Amino acid sequence: MKMKYPDFKQLTIKEIKAYTKGLEVDAALVEIADLLAEDKRKGVQRIAKKLKNKLAKKEAVIAKWMNMNSLQEKLEANGYQAVIGIDEAGRGPLAGPVVAAAVLLDTKTPIYGLDDSKKIKREKRERLLQEIKAKAKVGIGQASSREIDKYNIREATFAAMKRAVKNLLPQLEEKPDLLLIDGNTVIPDLKIDQKAVIDGDAKINSIAAASIAAKVSRDQIIFDYADQYPEYNFKSNKGYGTAEHIAALEEYGSSPIHRKSFARVPE
Known part of the structure; x- marks a missing residue:
């Protein structure tokens, strides 16, 4: 059954923007984008182009899921x-x-x-x-x-x-x-x-x-450690050897969670 849409030619560009904002990426959006593309107003055609770009991105995401399932x-x-x-x-x-x-x-x-x-x-x-x-x-x-x-x-x-x-x-x-x-x-x-x-x-x-x-699980663990050892700014570097982190090690030494066997970590 064909979907019913507003008569977009009777709507202002502002009204069309409001109508299309947040629409789900589905078959209806394909029809809407095609209808808007027929409108001769450049502002409406730009909206149609944005919708078609949105559809293309979703299609690419779906294709990626399928490819990574193969x-x-x-x-x-x-x-x-x-x-x-x-x-x-x-x-x-x-x-x-x-x-x-x-x-x-x-x-x-x-x-x-x-x-x-x-x-x-x-x-x-x-x-x-x-x-x-x-x-x-x-x-x-x-x-x-x-x-x-x-x-x-x-x-x-x-x-x-x-x-x-x-x-x-x-x-x-x-x-x-x-x-x-x-x-x-x-x-x-x-x-x-x-x-x-x-x-x-x-x-x-x-x-x-x-x-x-x-990754998310480890980040949460290191963020919790950041509250215990604020001098190392783990929330920013996540334990990696940034210049800021190395400088903190030189100033404060290592903490109980540092890897002492790693070359840049002092005993």
């Missing part, structure tokens, strides 16, 4: 039923834990906008994590700065990933069939099939979701 859909077609994406955040900082996330997504339940967390602004990451938690299963694990000093960052990262998987398992109806790990190395000593995917957080939705979950 590998997992192939795996599911080959019999894998529970495919988990895994990623970490915080390998490089001078302070705080390394945090990992394990995520089971439903490829038929879209979460549009997933990508490598480093490419997404903080506010959008936080919104996406709320949607991920609502539509998927998420496990979070971490390894402390003390564990990083005791074992090294590589082994601590593996420990965080194992804990993320362990924390995810109680939420699942069955044991995972396959873990997709961001990077070029699988987790040692884990009796689950695994596949390492280089740049996986930009290629596979479940790994991208894990990237976002790990």
Whole structure:
């Protein structure tokens, strides 16, 4: 059934702007944009162009979701039923834990906008994590700065990933069939099939979701530490070795959450 719309030619440009503001990106918006494009007023044509740009962006986001589903859909077609994406955040900082996330997504339940967390602004990451938690299963694990000093960052990262998987398992109806790990190395000593995917957080939705979950979770941990150790301004540098952070280390020395095994951190 054809939708009924106002007679846009009888409306002022201001009224058309008000009508189209905040409209959902759907089939109706396509029709509205086409109708407005027929209007000879340049101001109305500009509104039509903006709407069509909005539609194009949404189409690109949908296409990205579908493209980043392709590998997992192939795996599911080959019999894998529970495919988990895994990623970490915080390998490089001078302070705080390394945090990992394990995520089971439903490829038929879209979460549009997933990508490598480093490419997404903080506010959008936080919104996406709320949607991920609502539509998927998420496990979070971490390894402390003390564990990083005791074992090294590589082994601590593996420990965080194992804990993320362990924390995810109680939420699942069955044991995972396959873990997709961001990077070029699988987790040692884990009796689950695994596949390492280089740049996986930009290629596979479940790994991208894990990237976002790990990043947002670690940020919250370091922001809490920022209140305990304000002299290092963790809210700004998140524990990374910025010039400001290095200067604070030189002035105040290290805190209990600094990684003493890292070269730029004093004992």
